[in-house]
Amino acid sequence: MDAAIRHGFSAVEMSAEDRLKVQHNKVAIIVEAGLAEDEQDALLALHEFSVSLSSLKVAEASARPDQHIIQCINTVDELDKIINIMGARLREWYGLHFPELEGIVQSLSSYCDIVLRFGRRDAITVDALRSIGLQDEKKVDAIARAALTSKGGMISDENLILLQRIAEEIKHLSKQRDALARHMEDEMARVAPNLKDILGATIGARMIAKAGGLERLALLPSSTIQVLGAEKALFRALRTGTRPPKHGIIFQHPSVHSAPRWQRGKIARAIATKVAVAARIDAFTGAKDDTLLAKLNERLEEIREKYVEPRHEEKEEVEKRKGRGRRRGRGREGGEGGGGEERGRGRRGRKR
Structure with a gap:
């Protein structure tokens, strides 16, 4: 109504009673105004209008930039889960061949680089490790020594190819995740x-x-x-x-x-x-x-x-939390030791 007044139209707000009356008699009003031939035609026109209005509102809601931000952050979170699951599987599977590597290399990206670049542990050398970007000399030496003395078993060519494909997919998903995160940064700076x-x-x-x-x-x-x-x-x-x-x-x-x-x-x-x-x-x-x-x-x-x-009162709450933690610790220790004997005595006591 304010917009109509600003554009020079004369407008008066209807009362709630009048609005309700129009709502109940809208079909008859449409026919009387000549916008439809009969009630059936009016109902059909109202149906078409409702569908068109709903479609327009859905299109407007879907085009809002915050909805794209929601999809972007949900995709980033899901990619994080997928990368973590696939990374854990890669470490466990490749660990059959080179189990010592998991304790030395914490970065999943570096772990994938080693699997992709070298494959078998026999190909790992100090110079080769430096060539893939590992700069920590202690870590490089530790990986090279572990490769020479590893307790892992041998791995077939077929299994190694599958592992390298998994590592390649993890690297690809990580790049995709980083691209989405950068896009989300830009969108948040623009929208919010x-x-x-x-x-x-x-x-x-x-x-x-x-x-x-x-x-x-x-x-x-x-x-x-x-x-x-x-x-x-x-x-x-x-x-x-x-x-x-x-x-x-x-x-x-x-x-x-x-x-x-x-x-x-x-x-x-x-x-x-x-x-x-x-x-x-x-x-x-x-x-x-x-x-x-x-x-x-x-x-x-x-x-x-x-x-x-x-x-x-906050100090008391902190102490209570600490006390509960200590009791849980003692309970676990008791379960490992003489807890069974005490429970046995209790059962014998109840029988007597």
Whole structure:
């Protein structure tokens, strides 16, 4: 209506009663206005209009850039899982031939390079290892010595070819994952620059994906944003009466997971408050606000200075957690030793 008035049209808002009357009598109104010959024709026109409107809304929603960010971060996370699973399988399979390599080379990319470049451990030399980019001399010498004294068995040409194909596929997927991550960084900087400043591109994209879109995230209160991603723990706390979670996806933020336990809730709350503001700016104005990150850092510094030591009740909670951990440790030790004899005595006592 505001747009119609701005363009020079005379418009008056209908009352709720009038709107309801039009809704109930829309078929008759269409026929009376001459837009349809009869009620059947009017119903057909309404059906076609509804289908066209729904298609238009679906097309608009699908074209929104935040939906592409959601698909991008989901693809990155799934590729991480695939690469980790395939990497574990490669290490286990190639470990039958060269088991010592797994304990020396932690990088999956370097492990794949060794499998692709050398194949059998007999071909591994110090100079050859340097040629594939390994610069750590201690590690190079350790791999070369392990190759000479390895306890692994021999491997057939067919199995080696399959392993090298797996290693090649892991390298290809890793490149694809890195390309997607770079694209996501660019898209977050364009679509949600304030959210990217507060959370970083990866955590910000995960937050958008969990909320279902940037606009939906912008409509959430900061208390919901704080525990977004911890729904199971939240509902369990509501059901059992235990303490609710203090953070969800926000825990991945370096300022939260690196903080002492008694500061994490306060830091997560401060970050969630700024995330709510940043998401609203990004969703509804698109302007870049350089003061948000500075204010957040200032608030985080206040928390670190004010809560250097836990309060009394927080200290008790920390001690309880430590006590539960010690009891679990003693329980495991008892299970390995004389726990069976004690349980046996208990059963004999009950029989008597």
